[in-house]
Amino acid sequence: MPERIEWLDDGTAGGSPFSPRFGDRYRSELGGLDQAREVFLKGCGLPEAWGGQPQWTVLETGFGLGLNFLVTWAAWKADPDRPRLLHFVSTEAFPASAADVLRSAQTHPELVPFAEQLQAQLWGLLPGFHRLVFEGGRVLLTLCIGDAKAMLREQLFEADSVYLDGFSPQRNPDIWDLHTFKAVARCCRRGTRIATWTIARSVRDALAQCGFVVKKVPGIPPKRDNLQGEFNPAWEPKKAQASPQRRAPSNCVVIGAGLAGAAVAASLARRGWQVRVLDAAEEPAAGASGLPAGLLAPHVSPDDNLLSRLSRHGIRATLQQAEAVLPAGDWGRTGVLEHEVEHPRKRPEAWQAEWADAAGHWSRPADSAQLAQCGLPAGTPALWHARAGWVRPAALVDAWLAAPGVQSLGRSTVSRLSHAAGQWQALDAQGQELARAELVVLAAGFASRAMAAGADVEGGELALQAIRGQVSWGRHEPGTAAALPAFPVNGHGSLAPAVPLPGEAGGLAWVMGSSFERDNARPETRPEDDQHNFSRLQALLPQAAQALAPQFEAGQVQSWAGVRCATPSRLPALGPLAPGLWVCSGMGSRGLTFAALCGELLAAKLHAEPLPLEQRLADALAPQRVPAG
Structure with missing residues (x-):
C-alpha cells in the first residue's frame, strides 16, 4: 500500500501532510516551498553552481512528497545557463501515493504543471530503482525505493549536490545515522556541497566522521539555523571501486541500424554526441527489428x-x-x-x-x-x-535515428575494425574507410560476434546465438x-x-x-x-x-x-570489449523491452552518470565469452 498520509486542517493552505508512521510533518510549519528553495537549493549554491556545466547530479536522502525535486526541476527550467542534463537521485523507503504528491503541490501553483507530469509517472513503485524521464530526457529522476543505505550501495556516481532530508532525527534516526552518511559519502567527490535543515549534534558529528566539513548558517523561521557544508575529508577516500570519470561528448560510430543501434545512437545524441550509424541494408530496421x-x-x-x-x-x-x-x-x-x-x-x-x-x-x-x-x-x-x-519496431527505430546529432547510412557493410592512434576505423570489404571515431558500438545482432572476433578482442568470442x-x-x-x-x-x-x-x-x-x-x-x-x-x-x-x-x-x-x-543467460550483452569498443546486442525476442534501457545504461556508464537500474542488474549484462579453442 502507498504510505498513509493524514492531511491536517491546521489553517495552512491545503492542509498539512502528516506521517502517522513517524508522528511528524512532511514539511515545516510555514510550508515546504521556502525550505526547499532556501535550505536545499540555495544551500547547495544552486542554480549558480551548475551554470554552464554539461551535467549536474543531485542526491537526496528522502523523497517524501517530491517537493525538493519539483523546486530543483523548476529552477533548472528557468535558468538559461542550465546544464544540458540534470540528474536527481532520491531514496524513499515508504513512497507516498501519486495523488498525495500532486495534492502536496496544489498550494504552489507554479509547481503544479511539474507535479502533474511527476504524478503521471509515479506508478508501479516496487522496491528498487525507477527511472522517470522529463523534458525530453534532459531531466532524469532516479527514484530508489528502499532503505537509503541499501539503495546507495547499488549506485556508483559522484553527486555534485546533496540534500539531506527526512523526518527529524528523533523520529527517524536511521536516515541520519553514521552508516547512511558513509553511503552518501561514497557517492560524493571532493567539493560536493551538502545542505540540510537539522543542526542536531549527532548529525554534525556523524557527518564529520565521514569527511564532511559543515557549519551552521542562519535558518528560515521558525528555525534559527540550518546546516551547510562540503565533502572535504582530511584523508584520501578509499572507494570500493575506482570512481568512473565523466567524459565529454565526442564522435561515435554505431554498427547496426536496428532497435539496439538506434537506441544507443539516440541516447548518446541527447548528451551531445555526433553519431554515425552504419548498416549493411539499404534501410534501417531491415533485420529482426523489421518485425511487423x-x-x-x-x-x-x-x-x-x-x-x-x-x-x-x-x-x-x-x-x-x-x-x-x-x-x-x-x-x-x-x-x-x-x-x-x-x-x-x-x-x-x-x-x-x-x-x-x-x-x-x-x-x-x-x-x-x-x-x-x-x-x-x-x-x-x-x-x-x-x-x-x-x-511497430521499425517506427521506433526511425524515430530514434531522426534525433538531432544522428546520421544513418545504409549500404555500408563493415567487414573489419581497425584501431590506431586512439581511434577505431570501420572498413569495408575492400579496406576502404567507412567511418572512424574514438568510440564504436557493435549493435549488429548476431553479426556483432564476427566483428568483435575480427577486431582481435581478447577474452574469447562473444557468446551470441x-x-x-x-x-x-x-x-x-x-x-x-x-x-x-x-x-x-x-x-x-x-x-x-x-x-x-x-x-x-x-x-x-x-x-x-x-x-x-x-x-x-x-x-x-x-x-x-x-x-x-x-x-x-x-x-x-x-x-x-x-x-x-x-x-x-x-x-x-x-x-x-x-x-x-x-545470449546463454537470456539477458542482453552490454559492455566494453576493448578501450573505445562496446557491444550492445543479444536481446533475443525482447528487443522492444531492452533496447531503450540498454541505450541509456551505455550512455550513463560512459558519462559516469547515475545508473537507470541497480548496479547488480547492470553487472549481469556484462558480455559473456566463449573461450578460444
Whole structure:
C-alpha cells in the first residue's frame, strides 16, 4: 500500500501532510516551498553552481512528497545557463501515493504543471530503482525505493549536490545515522556541497566522521539555523571501486541500424554526441527489428529474478520513449493478457501483501471479463499486464535515428575494425574507410560476434546465438475485429489483434508468432512455420484461431522472418570489449523491452552518470565469452 498520509486542517493552505508512521510533518510549519528553495537549493549554491556545466547530479536522502525535486526541476527550467542534463537521485523507503504528491503541490501553483507530469509517472513503485524521464530526457529522476543505505550501495556516481532530508532525527534516526552518511559519502567527490535543515549534534558529528566539513548558517523561521557544508575529508577516500570519470561528448560510430543501434545512437545524441550509424541494408530496421509488430510485456517469476526485474526497467523505458516519439498508429498501451497455457506463473509473495498496489500496476491475475473477451472460460490461469502493449519496431527505430546529432547510412557493410592512434576505423570489404571515431558500438545482432572476433578482442568470442523466427499476419476481413480480443495475448506464442497498416490503403492487421529456431541465421520464410504458428494459436486462443482459420485455408496469410540474437543467460550483452569498443546486442525476442534501457545504461556508464537500474542488474549484462579453442 502507498504510505498513509493524514492531511491536517491546521489553517495552512491545503492542509498539512502528516506521517502517522513517524508522528511528524512532511514539511515545516510555514510550508515546504521556502525550505526547499532556501535550505536545499540555495544551500547547495544552486542554480549558480551548475551554470554552464554539461551535467549536474543531485542526491537526496528522502523523497517524501517530491517537493525538493519539483523546486530543483523548476529552477533548472528557468535558468538559461542550465546544464544540458540534470540528474536527481532520491531514496524513499515508504513512497507516498501519486495523488498525495500532486495534492502536496496544489498550494504552489507554479509547481503544479511539474507535479502533474511527476504524478503521471509515479506508478508501479516496487522496491528498487525507477527511472522517470522529463523534458525530453534532459531531466532524469532516479527514484530508489528502499532503505537509503541499501539503495546507495547499488549506485556508483559522484553527486555534485546533496540534500539531506527526512523526518527529524528523533523520529527517524536511521536516515541520519553514521552508516547512511558513509553511503552518501561514497557517492560524493571532493567539493560536493551538502545542505540540510537539522543542526542536531549527532548529525554534525556523524557527518564529520565521514569527511564532511559543515557549519551552521542562519535558518528560515521558525528555525534559527540550518546546516551547510562540503565533502572535504582530511584523508584520501578509499572507494570500493575506482570512481568512473565523466567524459565529454565526442564522435561515435554505431554498427547496426536496428532497435539496439538506434537506441544507443539516440541516447548518446541527447548528451551531445555526433553519431554515425552504419548498416549493411539499404534501410534501417531491415533485420529482426523489421518485425511487423512486437509485444511489450513484463516477465514474471516467483523469485522476481534478474530477467523479471530487468524487463520492468526496460518496459518503463520503452513506454517513455514511445509516448515521446511515436504517433498512436505505431504503438498502443493496450495491456496484454498472458494465458498460462503450459504452467501457471506465480507472482512473488510480497506482491500479494505489502506491495500489492504497486505490483498491480504491472501484473495481476486476469479477471473474468478479460478472459471472456479472449473466449476463455472463467478460472483460466492468466495474468493481466496493465503496463504493456504492442509497438511497430521499425517506427521506433526511425524515430530514434531522426534525433538531432544522428546520421544513418545504409549500404555500408563493415567487414573489419581497425584501431590506431586512439581511434577505431570501420572498413569495408575492400579496406576502404567507412567511418572512424574514438568510440564504436557493435549493435549488429548476431553479426556483432564476427566483428568483435575480427577486431582481435581478447577474452574469447562473444557468446551470441542466432535464432530464426517467423511471424504470420493477415488483413482484417469483415467480422475479424469482433472475433478477436481487443488487446494482445501471449503465453504460448502471441497474437497482436489489431495493428494499423501503414500506407494509403490503411486498414488493420493481426500478427501472430513467432517460431523459435536456434542456430539458424537464414531469414527465409517457410509455409510450415505458418502452420506451426497457427497450431500454437489454437492452444493460446481457440476462438480466435477458429475465426482466422479460413484465411490460412485460403492462402491469404502473409509471412515475415528475421534472425534474432540471444545470449546463454537470456539477458542482453552490454559492455566494453576493448578501450573505445562496446557491444550492445543479444536481446533475443525482447528487443522492444531492452533496447531503450540498454541505450541509456551505455550512455550513463560512459558519462559516469547515475545508473537507470541497480548496479547488480547492470553487472549481469556484462558480455559473456566463449573461450578460444
